[in-house]
Amino acid sequence: MGARTATTLGEYGLHTVGDVADIPQLTLQRLLGARAGRALHERAQGRDTQVVNPTPTPASISSEHHFDRDELDPAAHRRALLALGTRLRASGQIASGLTCTIHYSDRSSTRRSRVLSEATQHTVLLARAAYAVYESLGLQRARVRSIALRADAFRPAGAATRQLTLDVSDDKPLAIEAVTDRARARYGHPVLYPAALAATPALGRRRAAGQGPGPEKP
Template structure:
C-alpha cells in the first residue's frame, strides 16, 4: 500500500488553509501532488519505512492532525497505485480511510464488480459503448479479449483499458503545488433538487468571484465547478475560458454551461463551489473587442456597481435574480 488519495471537505475556511494542508502532507512525504480543488495524492512508500507505520496508520494520523490543527475533516483512499487510491476514495466517508485489499487477489476482488464508469479516465461515451456490448463491470472488461476491446475503443485505448481493469497502473505521483486561485462555496440549507436554485447559487458564486478578482486587479484563465451531492460524492468540471477575465457575465456563462452539461435534472445537491484558476495580473491580460453594445454596456454597469460596492458595502448592488 504505497499511495494515499486525500480529499478535504469543502468549508468556508478551506481556501485559506489549503497551502497549510498541503504543507502538512509534505511533513510525511515530499511526494505530494495537489488535486484541485479539494485533495491531494501522496506517495508514502518512503514514509512507511521512515515512520514505521502502515499506509492506513499514516492516514489515521493525517486525519487527526488536519482536524486538530485546522478543523478540516478529510476522507482518504489507500491503494498500491494512484489509480487504485483514487478509486478507494470514492467509497470513503468523511473521517474514514478505505483501503484496497492487499495482494493481486485483493485488487482483483476490489475491481471485479465495479462499474466501468468508475475507472479513472473512462468517459461517459466509452462507458456507454462498453455497456452496450455487455462489458458493464471491470471484471468483465479484464476477462475480455484484447482484440475485442481494441475494436471497441481503439488499439492504444483498448490496451490501457485492459491493464487498468486488471489493476495495472503506470502513473506516478507527480509533486506540484496548488495554483494561485480563488474559491467560493454555496451550501444549501437542505439537499436541493430545484435547478433554479442551483443556477441561482452559481450566479451568486460567479458574481462574488468577479468582484473579488476585480478588487485585487486579477483575472483567471479557467473556472472549476464542484458539485457535492447528498451521498457525499462529488463531480468536478473545469473549463478553460476563451480569454483571461474577471467579468462576472463571462464567469456566470461558463458556470452555467458546465452545470447544464452534467444533466442534473433530479440530482439532490448539497453544495456547489466555484474556483477561479490560474490567476494573473489584470494589467497583463488582453480583451478581444467584440463591438457588441450589450457586452460593453454590461462592463460599464459592472464598473459602476464595483464603485458602489466599494463605497456602500458588498451588498449594495446585486443581480435582480438574487434580490428576489
C-alpha cells in the first residue's frame, strides 16, 4: 500500500487493517478504484491470491566460452556470443541489459554494457545487441582467450512486449527457436549456428598448421 492510498484511507478514518476489514468491498472500490479496492479488501480479510514462486529469480545469467588457444578469428568470437538465449528461455526470464567481457592473452580484459531497446529472451535479438557491443570494442586481430556474456535486469517472460513490423523476415528466426532449442538440448549448442559463422576448410587447415586466420581483408 502506497503513501497516497494510506492518505486517502486516513481521510476517512481508516488507519488499521481492522478498520479496513470492516468496510464493504464496494466502498473501498469507490475510494481507491476497482482494482486497488478489491485487492485491499481481499488482503484485509486475510486472503492473497498471488502465486508465490519458492525459486528465487537469478540476478543474472552468464555464458562464458574459453578458447582452446588464443583466438584471432572474429567468426569464432561471434560464435561464442550465441549461447545465452537458450538459457534465458529455460529460466522464463527476459533481459533488459547485456554485458560482454573479453579476456586477452596478456591477461588484460575489456568490458562493455548495453541497455536493450526492448527486454527479450530471443537469441537473434540478443545476438544483434552482443554483436554491436563486440564491434564497438574494435579488437583488430586481438588474441582473445575467453569471452563472457551476461544478461541482467530481469523481468518475467510474461511481461515481454515486442514492436511489430511488416517485415516477415524478422519473424522467421523467432519461429524456429523452439526447434533449435530441442536440437541443441540433444546434440549440444555447437551443432547449430548461423552459416556465416561456419569455419571454412581452409581456415581449419590454417589453424592446424598454427598459421592463424590469414590476412585480413580490407
